[in-house]
Amino acid sequence: MILSLIHLHIVYALDADISALNLNRFKGLLLGMPYLLGFSLLLIYSIYNVKKYSNTLLMIFTVFIFYKTFTIFIIGFDKILLILNVIYLIVSYNFISIYLEELKKSIYNPSFELGSLFVDEYYDVEVELYDISKGKTLKGKLVNFDEASLIVYSEETLINGEVKVVLKYKRHVFTCIGKVVTRHDNGIGIRIIKDNKEHELDWSEFYKVQFNRGFAQ
Numbered sequence: 563m564i565l566s567l568i569h570l571h572i573v574y575a576l577d578a579d580i581s582a583l584n585l586n587r588f589k590g591l592l593l594g595m596p597y598l599l600g601f602s603l604l605l606i607y608s609i610y611n612v613k614k615y616s617n618t619l620l621m622i623f624t625v626f627i628f629y630k631t632f633t634i635f636i637i638g639f640d641k642i643l644l645i646l647n648v649i650y651l652i653v654s655y656n657f658i659s660i661y662l663e664e665l666k667k668s669i670y671n672p673s674f675e676l677g678s679l680f681v682d683e684y685y686d687v688e689v690e691l692y693d694i695s696k697g698k699t700l701k702g703k704l705v706n707f708d709e710a711s712l713i714v715y716s717e718e719t720l721i722n723g724e725v726k727v728v729l730k731y732k733r734h735v736f737t738c739i740g741k742v743v744t745r746h747d748n749g750i751g752i753r754i755i756k757d758n759k760e761h762e763l764d765w766s767e768f769y770k771v772q773f774n775r776g777f778a779q
Contacts, residue, residue, distance in 0.1 A: 669751030
């Protein structure tokens, strides 16, 4: 988003034949478009909090910036502006693609609804989280996961930082080391850092079991 605003500023500066290093003009550009500034702040909030609608807002924002800069190119037919717009489209497409892939991860998608696949199939997976630094223990249930992360449903969510994850599934114990990275209503998102070799079965083994059963992607 910041790169989009910089791109807009550079195009406007080239069109006016002035230096793009003029920060006062950049500030004036933003203040002269209060609707764009307001939309940018809304977009920052939605992305920072990983809101589901943030991908739509990001696409709208990108299209708007491209519309403004491409209009300037149409008026002057400057080849430099054309090159900048093509580069902007390529970079924007890749950034948005990466963001959409990030949103698909389990740590942003808790499955707490009754009747959902993960509650039905994995609610019997007991999870214990151990705060390595404070010695705190938290118990919950596995409700969603992927190859590198998981969501734990628990009445208590006051746990932070690096944790030891212990999963008890069908009389087997699987362990790994993770880090708390997201928080939901009665849910904690944990990114797997590494397997825990204290036990014979670790996270990679658990994921392999679920993948072979057709419950993991």
